[in-house]
Amino acid sequence: MWFFIVKDDEEWIPPLDYVFIKTDLYTDSAFDQYAMCLYHSMLILAGNDIGPRSAPYLFLITLLLFIAAIINASIFGNIAVLLQQMNLKAAKLQEKIEDAHTTMKNLKIPEKLQKEVSKYLLYTHFNLEQQNELDLFLSQLSPSLKLHVRNSILKEAISKNVVFEDNGEVITEILMDLSILLFQPETVIIRQGHEGKMMYFIAKGECAIFVSNEKKQEVMVNEMKDGEYFGEVALIKNCKRTATVKSLNYSTCAGYEK
Numbered sequence: 001m002w003f004f005i006v007k008d009d010e011e012w013i014p015p016l017d018y019v020f021i022k023t024d025l026y027t028d029s030a031f032d033q034y035a036m037c038l039y040h041s042m043l044i045l046a047g048n049d050i051g052p053r054s055a056p057y058l059f060l061i062t063l064l065l066f067i068a069a070i071i072n073a074s075i076f077g078n079i080a081v082l083l084q085q086m087n088l089k090a091a092k093l094q095e096k097i098e099d100a101h102t103t104m105k106n107l108k109i110p111e112k113l114q115k116e117v118s119k120y121l122l123y124t125h126f127n128l129e130q131q132n133e134l135d136l137f138l139s140q141l142s143p144s145l146k147l148h149v150r151n152s153i154l155k156e157a158i159s160k161n162v163v164f165e166d167n168g169e170v171i172t173e174i175l176m177d178l179s180i181l182l183f184q185p186e187t188v189i190i191r192q193g194h195e196g197k198m199m200y201f202i203a204k205g206e207c208a209i210f211v212s213n214e215k216k217q218e219v220m221v222n223e224m225k226d227g228e229y230f231g232e233v234a235l236i237k238n239c240k241r242t243a244t245v246k247s248l249n250y251s252t253c254a255g256y257e258k
Contacts, residue, residue: 135182210244
């Protein structure tokens with residue numbers, strides 16, 4: 001808002017111009033007037049000197065500065081809480097890594113292997129936190145709300161798929177029969193040569209596809225991320241699994257039974 005006072009038929013100038021005792025604000029365009037009002041609002045919020053020229057104006061500015069101080073305190077208070085939470089998580093992660101380093105040194109594990117372990121802990125930490133938060137969140141909901149939340153989470157994963165992205169009816173039908181499945185790193189989700197009873201959509205995480213060669217050695221042939229799917233071949237062709245799929249990280253998948 002813009003405040004000015006008329007005294008003895010003399011128009012008092014906006015606070016910004018109290019040094020030069022002149023202003024063209026009242027003859028400027030509406031856009032310029034609103035821009036100046038916004039500017040002075042930010043001055044009040046930031047606690048700058050506005051330069052009141054009368055007792056009523058002084059009282060009004062004091063009140064506005066008090067309100068602005070409360071707003072600033074609320075903003076910075078919330079920022080402080082967020083930073084504290086972030087620092088707490090970072091401290092827990094650092095403590096976890098330091099404990100791992102201490103254990104590895106005590107066991108005299110080679111330095112190269114220690115670095116691999118540290119990278120693994122950093123790589124999986126955030127996915128593990130998200131998975132735990134999802135477990136806790138779903139456990140607090142009623143069955144009906146859990147169903148809606150589950151559909152909201154899994155719908156995005158299915159919609160990313162080129163097969164279903166333009167077919168809303170099929171997606172709606174599939175969502176009714178999907179189940180959320182959580183996998184830890186290096187968990188074998190499907191095994192080559194086993195019977196296939198379910199296909200999977202990756203909602204969050206990373207999975208790797210392995211195929212056994214003539215020497216019966218597993219060779220990684222591909223990686224999959226959010227929105228991709230696997231396990232459909234065994235269901236469509238009614239055959240054994242043609243590959244092994246392992247979770248590379250903490251992964252959240254949608255399971256669709258045969």
